[in-house]
Amino acid sequence: MLKFLFAFTHLHRWLMLCLFFIVQMAAFALPCPFCHSENAEGAKLCRLCLRAITWPAKPARSHSADVIIRTGSDAFIHGPDEAILPMRPMCKNTSDNRIGPLGSFSAPTGFRYLIKFDIPAAFHDARRHLEDFKITRAILVLHLVDESEIGIAHEDARDDVPIVVFPLARPFAGVADELARHRETDLVNWYQADPWIRWKHQGGDFVLEPSARAVLPRRGGSEIAIDVTAIMKWRFDQNTKSARWDDPGMILMRDPNVERHCQFRSIYGFQAAPDPIPIGSELQIRSPELYLE
Numbered sequence: 001m002l003k004f005l006f007a008f009t010h011l012h013r014w015l016m017l018c019l020f021f022i023v024q025m026a027a028f029a030l031p032c033p034f035c036h037s038e039n040a041e042g043a044k045l046c047r048l049c050l051r052a053i054t055w056p057a058k059p060a061r062s063h064s065a066d067v068i069i070r071t072g073s074d075a076f077i078h079g080p081d082e083a084i085l086p087m088r089p090m091c092k093n094t095s096d097n098r099i100g101p102l103g104s105f106s107a108p109t110g111f112r113y114l115i116k117f118d119i120p121a122a123f124h125d126a127r128r129h130l131e132d133f134k135i136t137r138a139i140l141v142l143h144l145v146d147e148s149e150i151g152i153a154h155e156d157a158r159d160d161v162p163i164v165v166f167p168l169a170r171p172f173a174g175v176a177d178e179l180a181r182h183r184e185t186d187l188v189n190w191y192q193a194d195p196w197i198r199w200k201h202q203g204g205d206f207v208l209e210p211s212a213r214a215v216l217p218r219r220g221g222s223e224i225a226i227d228v229t230a231i232m233k234w235r236f237d238q239n240t241k242s243a244r245w246d247d248p249g250m251i252l253m254r255d256p257n258v259e260r261h262c263q264f265r266s267i268y269g270f271q272a273a274p275d276p277i278p279i280g281s282e283l284q285i286r287s288p289e290l291y292l293e
């Protein structure tokens with residue numbers, strides 16, 4: 001009798017455990033848009049038809065690359081004189097915004113953008129090794145904001161906006177996506193890299209070389225490809241020497257050494273990335289991308 005009772009409770013436990021897993025699986029199973037088989041939440045490729053079904057594997061890449069990185073954290077920061085930007089209620093200091101300005105307004109380099117790509121995770125997904133990867137080309141792709149989204153018929157920077165990219169010397173507390181939204185004080189801003197560490201130099205600590213340059217068009221356009229090969233080569237070399245991955249990211253600002261009477265253009269940040277749910281159609285990419293080969 002005792003033996004029977006013991007077996008029964010044991011069986012009962014097992015049944016409960018099985019039920020728990022079935023409920024869990026049902027909660028997370030998402031059908032593939034192509035073959036309709038169920039995949040676990042967060043699956044980038046369908047386990048049956050092997051097609052890319054979710055971000056960041058889908059949509060297909062628009063440039064050639066060995067590894068494409070579409071996730072990371074970022075922040076739009078601005079100087080004290082840029083606090084009030086007409087017609088842009090979404091512009092706060094310490095932006096956790098999906099859209100932000102890059103360029104000049106009151107100060108020449110008043111609107112800056114900090115970006116850090118999640119390079120180790122992308123290498124892991126691509127089954128490539130960071131340690132022995134030799135970079136021959138690195139392209140940073142940024143997307144200019146669709147003007148209908150900011151309620152302005154034609155965003156006009158008055159002149160082309162020359163921009164420069166530098167490697168950051170200190171990590172920052174940015175926002176990865178909508179779910180990771182923090183209080184404003186928990187994030188990076190013009191004065192501090194995170195809630196506890198102030199920048200040595202207001203507006204971000206960075207090294208001046210290597211650097212990269214590009215131009216945002218005065219009006220229109222959809223994407224801008226910036227050749228950041230020198231910066232990424234330098235970063236990979238530094239990391240190979242230290243034998244551990246350490247990458248505070250990059251900072252973008254208007255190039256103050258180029259004479260222009262420009263203002264700024266609005267670009268999309270990581271929060272403009274699509275939701276990670278299975279999709280059959282091709283989406284338009286808006287959030288930043290890094291192509292490495």
Ligand SMILES: [Zn+2]
Binds near residue numbers: 032033048049050
């Ligand atoms: Zn499938």
